[in-house]
Amino acid sequence: MTSHGPLSGKVAIVLGASRGIGAVTARTFADAGASVVLAARSEDALRALAADIEAQGGTALPVPTDLGDEASIEALVRTTVARFGRLDAAFNNAADGHMPAPLAKLSVEDLDRAWRINVRGFFLAMKHQLTAMLASGGGAIVNMASTAGLQGVRGMGGYSATKHAIIGLTRSAALDYADQGIRLNVVAPGPILTGRIQQLPEERRAPIVRAVPMGRIGTPEEVARAVTWLCSDAASFITGTTLAVDGGRLAGA
Numbered sequence: 645m646t647s648h649g650p651l652s653g654k655v656a657i658v659l660g661a662s663r664g665i666g667a668v669t670a671r672t673f674a675d676a677g678a679s680v681v682l683a684a685r686s687e688d689a690l691r692a693l694a695a696d697i698e699a700q701g702g703t704a705l706p707v708p709t710d711l712g713d714e715a716s717i718e719a720l721v722r723t724t725v726a727r728f729g730r731l732d733a734a735f736n737n738a739a740d741g742h743m744p745a746p747l748a749k750l751s752v753e754d755l756d757r758a759w760r761i762n763v764r765g766f767f768l769a770m771k772h773q774l775t776a777m778l779a780s781g782g783g784a785i786v787n788m789a790s791t792a793g794l795q796g797v798r799g800m801g802g803y804s805a806t807k808h809a810i811i812g813l814t815r816s817a818a819l820d821y822a823d824q825g826i827r828l829n830v831v832a833p834g835p836i837l838t839g840r841i842q843q844l845p846e847e848r849r850a851p852i853v854r855a856v857p858m859g860r861i862g863t864p865e866e867v868a869r870a871v872t873w874l875c876s877d878a879a880s881f882i883t884g885t886t887l888a889v890d891g892g893r894l895a896g897a
């Protein structure tokens with residue numbers, strides 16, 4: 645851990661930190677000098693990650709949180725400010741519902757569940773984070789979308805709609821707070837090597853790799869570095885943008 649890293653002295657929340665891209669980003673934030681609040685539903689995973697970060701010399705606080713529940717989100721932000729006195733950065737990364745189905749076969753229950761986490765949950769997270777950041781004198785929020793938030797994806801209309809909505813919410817909030825010291829941006833990864841893709845058999849993974857101009861699947865670390873940069877003061881004139889981390893995939897879309 646470093647006392648002079650790009651997030652040195654900052655207090656950051658990672659929502660969806662129990663595994664995958666969120667867990668790697670939480671470690672990267674801590675390496676960059678931030679005090680990191682780890683949020684997701686899986687308490688044991690959060691505790692294990694916090695212990696690991698602390699063992700490396702970092703500062704981490706696990707706060708079990710359900711993005712489907714406003715009281716839980718409000719408590720996450722309140723606990724953060726009570727423990728660290730401020731909130732400077734937030735990475736809203738959690739998602740529910742991949743829902744592979746052509747539109748006529750997509751169930752309204754699946755769509756509602758995904759909307760509740762990916763859109764309503766992100767709205768509530770931003771609402772409470774923004775209130776805390778205004779009190780802290782500014783901050784930076786990065787919301788997780790996907791290349792599926794910038795283009796249609798066959799058989800994934802439900803997921804794609806929630807990711808488009810995250811981009812719309814973020815861009816509008818960026819305008820609302822641009823003159824109040826709070827920057828809001830989006831990262832839109834292409835395929836990244838976490839649980840779902842790791843479990844795919846080779847014949848299903850091959851076409852995913854072929855669709856990436858760089859010819860490979862990205863790593864969680866590559867997303868984490870982009871998010872860390874967007875949260876840092878190095879990105880001080882950047883707000884309302886969507887940064888693709890996709891090996892060139894959208895360049896040809």
Ligand SMILES: NC(=O)c1ccc[n+]([C@@H]2O[C@H](COP(=O)([O-])OP(=O)(O)OC[C@H]3O[C@@H](n4cnc5c(N)ncnc54)[C@H](OP(=O)(O)O)[C@@H]3O)[C@@H](O)[C@H]2O)c1
Pocket residue numbers: 659660661662663664665666683684685686687709710711712737738739740761788789790791832833834835836837838839840841
């Ligand atoms: N992997 C990819 O190829 C890829 C590509 C583009 C975009 N993305 C996006 O990147 C993000 C992370 O992807 P990933 O592959 O790392 O996913 P993952 O391994 O499934 O992790 C999802 C995270 O979200 C949390 N979460 C889910 N529901 C939650 C809820 N109700 N309340 C709080 N936390 C909740 C999970 O924690 P708990 O289950 O412990 O709550 C977990 O920490 C997602 O938004 C995904 O759409 C991924």
